[in-house]
Amino acid sequence: MAKEITKRSENYSQWYNDIVKKAGLADNSAVRGCMVIKPLGYAIWENMQAQLDKMFKETGHVNAYFPLFIPKSFLSKEAKHVEGFAKECAVITHHRLMNDPNGDGVIVDPSSKLEEELIVRPTSETIIWNTYRDWIQSYRDLPLLINQWVNVVRWEMRTRPFLRTTEFLWQEGHTAHASKKEAEEETALIHEIYARFAEDYMAMPVIKGVKTENERFAGAVETYTIEALMQDGKALQAGTSHFLGQNFAKAFDVKFSDNNNKVEHVWASSWGVSTRLVGGLIMTHSDDEGLVLPPKLAPTQVVIVPIPKPNPEILEVASNIKQKLTALGIRVKIDEDETKRPGFKFAQYELEGVPIRIGIGMRDLVNNQVEIARRDTKEKMPVLLEGIDQYVDKLLGDIQTNLFETAKAYRDDHITEVKNFTDFKDALEEKGGFIKAHWDGSTETELKIKEETKATIRCIPNDEAESSGKCVYSSNDSNKKVLFAKAY
């Protein structure tokens, strides 16, 4: 009642904001464009971090930390890079405040102007490559496989919680290699890890592909991306992995001697995913009742609700169940609050997306059973206490699978292949989702399509075989189909 959520069918955007707010994921803050990530939202991010961090480390990467501030001159060393980020940088110009001589408050002390302005990192290639110059002399210093978990700032004009905030949290990997091949393999490896994480943990199906030149990361030779589809038919770029060639090594003069004492510039990759993934998670699975979380990332996987309220007998059974589940590595919470009634709690946990709810009342105990409700399908069923741990364990797996399958069915159903521009526009308008079509490979065509339809090329899919055809817009020859969509 107090927690009414706008229906997705009425206003998807409002629905999204309601979920973020009412499920307690994040709040707007006093700072324009910056959000406060609340405990539930942050716990989801922590679970994402934990898994990704594990995957990075399993593949030989280590974490480090580089400064928040980047000297202005660094940013301009790579021409394309600065061009891409110049318009959205927070700039530090002074380092001291003073009392306002005209009265109350403080003002910037003009005498504290910095010799060289500092930029709050929008990404860290420059400061890192400036450092790598000192770290790399020989092929024996390579590869360098470093990641950092940090905040970055991009002064976007318009922001949305998680999807695009002025400050956001992410990880950025920056690797250095002795050969082009090795750097390319690294880029592909991370691309693969991102896709696996999205599908196996977030239960969010993604399409792997490469960006067009126009959509490429500023300073990259090639950008690999995973693209997901949200419930409203818009695409979300969920993670990118960039092959940087020798661009940054050249800009920052990072060279190494190979085993023949030949000096060459280092090859590089960089890659990142951000708190945007939390937004993607919300928009992939949640419904009009609230958040729906895949078990693998849910901070609480199972909640036990005593009905109508806790008593010693129920709590004993509850804690036995919790013990058994915890032994299987399942995250369980017993709701011991006596002041709220069951109906309120049910609604609350549905809003918060807890995958499984176990209700225990005296009526159940007489029959040696409990009531199990799954969040994804809203089904409820009585389950015997005997073997309940195995039952729940399996159910969590089933929910994880079901969420992925449901999302994938929706996604697959929203890939429309078209041969002419009229069909292109119709499909985009009526159905949304990805539009697969031949493209002549020119930026000019890409931009014209964007101008006329707002759709951009999300990627050139990896698994799309070459085929000859005519560009959907220009009718020029094309040898590959690409995916278009309106995107977040």
Added chain:
RNA sequence: CGGGGCGUAGCGCAGCCCGGUUAGCGCACCUGGUUUGGGACCAGGGGGUCGGAGGUUCGAAUCCUCUCGCCCCGACCA
């Protein structure tokens, strides 16, 4: 930056056009009681000076001027 909307209690809003005594409602909160298998009910209670500044007036949430901020749509973008 262009277009639209909005700032009144923790949240959501009414009041403003047609100035007039202690600024109102729902949710939330506190106390007591009755309840308790899908967002309980009754009674009592606490909390706001109406985004800010200036002005008009006997009198301003209400009228005027300036100002600050937020949200939505667009251009930009992870």
